Amino acid sequence: MTAVPTGPLLGCDFSSAPSVRKPIVVAVGHLHGDVEVRLDRLESFVTLDAWQHWLAAQPAWVGAFDFPFGLPRELVETLGWPLDWEACMRHYAGLPRADVRATFARFCAARPVGAKFAHRRTDGPAGASPSMKWVNPPVAYMLHAGVPRLLAAGARLPGLGGAPASGRIALEGYPGLLARELIGRRSYKSDDRARQTPERLEARRAIVDGLQTGRSRLGLRLAPSPAQAQTLVADASGDRLDAALCLVEAAWGALRAASPGPGFGLPPGLDPLEGWIVGA
Secondary structure, three states: OOOOOOOOEEEEEOOOOOOOOOOEEEEEEEEEOOOEEEEEEEEEEOOHHHHHHHHHHOOOEEEEEOOOOOOOHHHHHHHOOOOOHHHHHHHHHOOOHHHHHHHHHHHHHOOOOOOOOOOOOOHHHHOOOOOOOOOOOOHHHHHHHHHHHHHHOOOEEOOOEEOOOOOEEEEEOOHHHHHHHHHOOOOOOOOOHHHOOHHHHHHHHHHHHHHHHOOOOOOOEEEOOHHHHHHHHHOOOOHHHHHHHHHHHHHHHHOOOOOOOOOOOOOOOOOOOOOOEOOO
């Protein structure tokens, strides 16, 4: 294992339109040795500005954020957008969401059934939704809202861009990657009260138990207090649990800060336009 960068670890469950009912949740923690990830606290933000300003106020951190950091190369090339990641993100951020939806819908309409969306190379290994998807879940809007604010907060996104000397390290996380290792395809969360069932409660309890005992292939144990563990289980939306799952992914990346290529456990051959989900 390598020396861990200074500053806290962050795991972020993101919303592109946060509110009091559905805030952005950040799990803040730190490593204790090479295998234990201690959960220090959970932070909530009801506006994008508040979240960005909080990130910028921390001089150093390693965080895993639950939204895509790049678009599929096939999509970008077809649309004739810039092939440099930062230039592409500036172009994308400058589009209204209605234009994003219309542009991506036209792209999909011209493709055959079963292959409507373009995919990034990381989507398959991670089991993730295509980053151009604008509904269920609207990850295209999450990218649109999140990446520009990470850059404005002074973050470095290894393998892609950002502030080159920054101590704020942003990694693309995906809580579903770890959750599936622990409970398979069982559903564990819903924002719909009618679907917040005992079965989903038991699934969240199984995930928390698996995290605490270190049963995932990442080989790390989450160490929340008893009250924190109960909070993770009780949150039927899964937002707090997803933040904790991303926290463990951030810790795994931090332990591999000096790995070959971009570092932080990211593959040396990642596509510098598309990015990669940490741990995939």
